[in-house]
Amino acid sequence: MNNMNPKSLIVIFGATGDLAKRKLFPSIYQLYEKGKLSEEFAVVGVARRPLSNDEFRNYVRQSVENALRQELSDLSFVSHFYYHPFDVTDIASYQQLKTLLAQLDETYHTDGNRIFYLAMAPEFFGTITSRLKSEGLTATNGWKRLVIEKPFGHDFRSAQQLNVEIRQSFAEHEIYRIDHYLGKEMVQNIEVIRFSNAIFEPLWNNRFISNIQITSSETLGVEDRGRYYDHSGALRDMVQNHMLQMVALLAMEPPIKLTTDDIRSEKVKVLRALRPISHDEVDQYFVRGQYGRGIVNGKEVISYREENNVDPNSNTETFVAGKLMIDNFRWAGVPFYIRTGKRMTEKSTKIVVQFKDVPMNLYYRTNEKIQPNLLIIHIQPDEGITLHLNGKKSGENMKTTPIELDYCNNCIDGINTPEAYEKLLYDCMRGDATNFTHWDEVAASWQFVDPISEVWESTKAADFPNYEAGSMGPKASDALLEKDGFRWWPIHYHQ
Ligand SMILES: NC(=O)C1=CN([C@@H]2O[C@H](COP(=O)(O)OP(=O)(O)OC[C@H]3O[C@@H](n4cnc5c(N)ncnc54)[C@H](OP(=O)(O)O)[C@@H]3O)[C@@H](O)[C@H]2O)C=CC1
Numbered sequence: 001m002n003n004m005n006p007k008s009l010i011v012i013f014g015a016t017g018d019l020a021k022r023k024l025f026p027s028i029y030q031l032y033e034k035g036k037l038s039e040e041f042a043v044v045g046v047a048r049r050p051l052s053n054d055e056f057r058n059y060v061r062q063s064v065e066n067a068l069r070q071e072l073s074d075l076s077f078v079s080h081f082y083y084h085p086f087d088v089t090d091i092a093s094y095q096q097l098k099t100l101l102a103q104l105d106e107t108y109h110t111d112g113n114r115i116f117y118l119a120m121a122p123e124f125f126g127t128i129t130s131r132l133k134s135e136g137l138t139a140t141n142g143w144k145r146l147v148i149e150k151p152f153g154h155d156f157r158s159a160q161q162l163n164v165e166i167r168q169s170f171a172e173h174e175i176y177r178i179d180h181y182l183g184k185e186m187v188q189n190i191e192v193i194r195f196s197n198a199i200f201e202p203l204w205n206n207r208f209i210s211n212i213q214i215t216s217s218e219t220l221g222v223e224d225r226g227r228y229y230d231h232s233g234a235l236r237d238m239v240q241n242h243m244l245q246m247v248a249l250l251a252m253e254p255p256i257k258l259t260t261d262d263i264r265s266e267k268v269k270v271l272r273a274l275r276p277i278s279h280d281e282v283d284q285y286f287v288r289g290q291y292g293r294g295i296v297n298g299k300e301v302i303s304y305r306e307e308n309n310v311d312p313n314s315n316t317e318t319f320v321a322g323k324l325m326i327d328n329f330r331w332a333g334v335p336f337y338i339r340t341g342k343r344m345t346e347k348s349t350k351i352v353v354q355f356k357d358v359p360m361n362l363y364y365r366t367n368e369k370i371q372p373n374l375l376i377i378h379i380q381p382d383e384g385i386t387l388h389l390n391g392k393k394s395g396e397n398m399k400t401t402p403i404e405l406d407y408c409n410n411c412i413d414g415i416n417t418p419e420a421y422e423k424l425l426y427d428c429m430r431g432d433a434t435n436f437t438h439w440d441e442v443a444a445s446w447q448f449v450d451p452i453s454e455v456w457e458s459t460k461a462a463d464f465p466n467y468e469a470g471s472m473g474p475k476a477s478d479a480l481l482e483k484d485g486f487r488w489w490p491i492h493y494h495q
C-alpha cells in the first residue's frame, strides 16, 4: 500500500447528521483535493432517511460547498459516494451493507481496507460494532479500523462497559477514539515547543512555573444539540476530553521516542497523577455556570433554559472552571486552571504559562512591579506563540518596559492550516493512532471527573443562571484564582 495515498472504503454511520455535514465531508474533500487520497476510495453513508445515491451525492456536494463557500465545478469527488439507508438496530440490513461493501471493494480496488466511522449518538456504538462482527463485515483481507466519536460513555462505568463491547469486535490498535482537539495545529505544536527548544525544558517545572491557565471559550450556545447537551453539560462535553488532553500534553514527561505508545503512556501518567477530588472538595476546586440572556457579537440571545430541547429548570452546566493539581515531582504545587463555556465573550482557545517572579525587584524605585514572564500558546482562532518579557525602557534609566515576542503560525507564507478532522482522518487512513486517545487515557479522565459530576447532578445549583451570555463566566470563576493570589489573564493580553 502507498502509505501517503491510502486506499480505503469509509463507512460513515450517521451520514446525514451535523458532524458529517459540517466536518467529515469537507475534510474528505480537502484530502481529495490535496491529492492525499488515492482515486481508489469510496464512502458509504448510513442513516435512516430514504435517499438515493444521487440525492446523497447532492447532499455531500452542498455540504462541501457550504463549508468551502465555493461551488464544486468537478463532480468526480462526489461520484465516490454511496448511500445505504437503514436503521442500525435492524440486523437484517447489515447483510445488504456487506454485499455493497464487497462490490465497492472490487470496483475501487480498495484492498479490503475499511474504516467504520461512528458519527452517531453513543448509545448505538455497542450495537453497531457487535453487528459488524456478527454479520461478517469486519472479516476482510485488508485492515479494519473503527473511529469512535466522543463522548466515549457517560461516566467511567458506562465507558468501561462500552469499551468491553467494542473490544469484542475490534482490537485496541484498531480503535481510533477521536478527540478533534488533538488534530489542531497548535495543540500538536505543544510537544514541539516543549521538546525541541532547549530554553523551555529546564524551566518547565514547579521551580519556575507558578501556574498554567487554559481557556476554551465559545460564543455559540447549544444550537440544535439541546437533547444531547442537556444530559452532558460542559464537564462531559469539553473537560473530560479536550481540556484534560491539553493538560496532559502540557504536563507530560518527554517520551522516550515519538511513537504512538511512548507518547500515550506519558499522557496516561499525567492523567493518573491528577489529584483526585473528593465529593466534599468539589466546591473548593471547581465552579459551574449556566448562561442567562445577554448579548453576544452584538446580538441579543436567549438563556440556556430557553433553548430548544432543554429542560426549562435545567441544572446542566454550560460553563466550568477548575483548579487541577498534578501530584508528581515536576508539578507538585503548580495549579493548572481550566475554564470553558458556551455563550462567552468570544471564541478562543489559549494556554498561558505564567513563570514565577524574579527573586527580587531591583527596579522597585522606577517600577512598582515587574510583570511576570508569560508564554502564551494561541490555539484558535489565531495560531501562534507570544513570549512576554521585560526590557529596558528606551531613553530612561533603570526603567523596564514589557516586550512581546510574537510568532503567528498562520501568518507565515499564507499557511492554510488543515482542519483538525482532515488531519485525523488522514492519520487514521495511514494507521497512525498517535493523536487519538487510548482507553487508559479515557478511563483516567472519567475517573477524575466522575466525583464532580456526581456532586453537581445531586445538588441543584440555586444560582443558575449565574452568568450573562457574552461574559467570561460567573464571578466565582475569578474568585477561584484570586484566593491563590492569581487572576485569569485576559484573552487578548498585552502588557
Ligand atoms: N456535531 C458536532 O459538532 C460534534 C459531534 N460529535 C459527536 O458526533 C456524533 C454525531 O453527532 P451529530 O452529527 O451532531 O448528531 P446528529 O444528531 O446530527 O446526527 C445523528 C445521525 O445519526 C442518524 N441516526 C440516528 N438514529 C439512527 C438509527 N437508529 N439508525 C441509523 N441512523 C440513525 C441520523 O440520521 P437519520 O435521522 O436520517 O437516521 C443522523 O445522520 C455524536 O456522538 C456527537 O457527540 C462530536 C464532536 C462535535
Ligand SMILES: O=C1O[C@H](COP(=O)(O)O)[C@@H](O)[C@H](O)[C@H]1O
Pocket: 180, 218, 220, 237, 238
Ligand atoms: O467537541 C466539542 O467541541 C466543540 C468545540 O470545538 P472547537 O473546535 O470549535 O473549539 C463544542 O462546541 C462542542 O460542544 C463539543 O461537543
